[in-house]
Amino acid sequence: MEKLTLGKNTLLSYQGQLNFEIIGHLLNSLKDETDARNIPLSHYKKILSVMIEILENVFKYNEFFEHASYLFPNHAPMFYIEQSDEGYLLVSGNPILNKDIEKLQKHIDHINALDKEGLRQLFRTTLTNGEFSSKGGAGLGFIEMAKVSGEKIVYSFTPIDETYSYYTCKIIISNKALSAE
Amino acid sequence: MNETLFIESTEFTPEIIFNLSQRKLLFKGVSRPEDVIKFYQPAIQWLKDLEQKIRTQADMRYSIPSLHVEFRMSYFNSASSKMLLEILQILRQIREMGVEILIDWYYDANDEAMYEDGMDLSDAVDIPFTYHPIPS
Numbered sequence: 001m002e003k004l005t006l007g008k009n010t011l012l013s014y015q016g017q018l019n020f021e022i023i024g025h026l027l028n029s030l031k032d033e034t035d036a037r038n039i040p041l042s043h044y045k046k047i048l049s050v051m052i053e054i055l056e057n058v059f060k061y062n063e064f065f066e067h068a069s070y071l072f073p074n075h076a077p078m079f080y081i082e083q084s085d086e087g088y089l090l091v092s093g094n095p096i097l098n099k100d101i102e103k104l105q106k107h108i109d110h111i112n113a114l115d116k117e118g119l120r121q122l123f124r125t126t127l128t129n130g131e132f133s134s135k136g137g138a139g140l141g142f143i144e145m146a147k148v149s150g151e152k153i154v155y156s157f158t159p160i161d162e163t164y165s166y167y168t169c170k171i172i173i174s175n176k177a178l179s180a181e
Numbered sequence: 182m183n184e185t186l187f188i189e190s191t192e193f194t195p196e197i198i199f200n201l202s203q204r205k206l207l208f209k210g211v212s213r214p215e216d217v218i219k220f221y222q223p224a225i226q227w228l229k230d231l232e233q234k235i236r237t238q239a240d241m242r243y244s245i246p247s248l249h250v251e252f253r254m255s256y257f258n259s260a261s262s263k264m265l266l267e268i269l270q271i272l273r274q275i276r277e278m279g280v281e282i283l284i285d286w287y288y289d290a291n292d293e294a295m296y297e298d299g300m301d302l303s304d305a306v307d308i309p310f311t312y313h314p315i316p317s
Contacts, residue, residue, distance in 0.1 A: 020215045024192060041317065042291045045256070049294065052213055052258050120301075127266055128305045132218065140259030148294065 011037070011047075011088075013080040018059045026055065026079070043088070043178055046148050047081065050090050050171050053141040055079060057169070058094045060137055068164070071095050075166050087174040096167040101157050104167070111142050112152045119147050150177035182230035186223060195254065197224050201231070206250045208265075212257035221264040228271040235278050247281035248272070252299070255289065262298060269306040282308055290314035 011033045014026055030051060034044040058077050077094040096104070114122060123143045130139045146153060154170040190196035195210035214220035235241045250272065257265065269284075276282040284303070288295035296312060303310040 020193075041289075042293075045289075045292055045294065048256065049258075052256075056213075056258065056260075124301055124305055127262060127301060130263065132260070132263065137260065140262065144259045 009083050011081040011083055013078075015076055015078040018055060018062060018077050018079075020059070023052070023055045023059060027051070030081070037083075039083075043173075046173050046178065047088055047090070050145050050148050050173060051079075051081070053145050054090055054092045054169060054171060057137075057141055058092050061094055061096065068095070071160065071164060075160055075164070087172060087176075087178060090171045090173070091168065093166060093168045095160060095164045096157070098159075098163060098165055101165060101167075105155070105157075108142060108153050108155055111146050114146075116147075116150070119143060123147065145171050148177065149173055182227055182234065186227045188223065194220055195257075199224070199227055201245070204245060204248050206248060207253070208251070209253040211255055212261040214261070217258075217260040217264055221261075221268070225264075225267060225271065228268060228275075232271055232275050232278075235275060235280065242279050245280055247283060248275065250282065250284045251287065252285070253287045254295065255292075256295075257298070262302065266302055266305055269302060269308065273306050273308055276308065284308060284310045285313060286310045287313045287315055290316050 012026065012029055014022075016022075027048065030048060031044070033039075034047070039047075058079070062077070075095050077092070079090075079092045082089045082091075111119070111122070123140065126139050126143060133139065142153065149171050151172040151174055154172075156168045157165040158168070159165045184201045186197065186199040188194075188197040190210045193211065194214050195208050195212045197209075198205070198207040200206075212220075235245065252265075272282050272284075286296075286299040286303075288299065296314070299310050299312060
């Protein structure tokens with residue numbers, strides 16, 4: 001596990017394999033960092049809920065590293081949070097199987113097309129009718145992130161080789177969303 | 182089934198106390214278990230057993246006129262909300278057999294999202310909650 005040097009506006013930054021314990025460790029770091037910077041509790045809670053969903057998505061996708069460790073030197077999972085005048089930016093990156101891209105892209109595009117009320121409706125129908133995936137996901141993570149964020153989810157897929165691409169996901173928690181209480 | 186179920190809280194999982202003689206159920210703390218289905222299984226089984234007992238033993242309906250459920254959660258991840266709904270759905274079955282289900286949803290007054298999570302669950306299961314903002 002390798003920690004990157006924190007810039008002035010970087011709340012948290014991590015690169016390396018993610019597991020349940022490391023996520024716990026990163027969540028504790030967030031608490032320390034937001035306390036040290038006097039970030040309001042209401043901001044902390046919003047960052048926390050997006051951070052958990054975004055990291056759990058990466059974590060649930062971890063398994064294939066066992067047979068693709070060659071990806072590691074240049075394409076390890078990463079995560080960081082930046083604070084700016086516009087709000088907070090949470091970014092995750094991880095390798096993904098090319099064959100899974102289309103499904104993921106469809107899912108995010110569907111969520112991005114919805115307004116606040118649409119997201120609420122989708123959350124409720126998924127909560128009621130959704131099934132757990134084999135990876136233990138309830139299909140609610142992206143909807144939850146979009147609800148908190150109030151902005152579109154920004155994503156990209158950069159090809160690595162014929163099997164994998166590097167997937168980046170950016171969630172903005174804007175000042176608008178932070179003051180919407 | 183046992184009269185009581187007690188699951189101690191951890192850094193990642195909530196405290197759960199079910200006490201049949203006091204007619205009280207409590208969920209308190211944070212919830213992002215590594216294996217969410219496994220973590221909630223004992224609570225779900227306990228409630229399923231209770232539901233079956235009430236359904237098959239008529240006198241149980243009179244000895245348990247009501248159940249008081251308290252949620253004092255500070256955070257739960259989206260996968261946990263699915264399990265909480267499953268728990269509430271069993272409570273609704275118990276309610277349909279005539280047991281009054283009283284649900285109190287406590288949340289940090291600054292945490293609008295936790296209030297909304299309560300409303301989402303209440304709507305999804307179609308049982309009214311009583312909301313209690315806790316001043317922070």
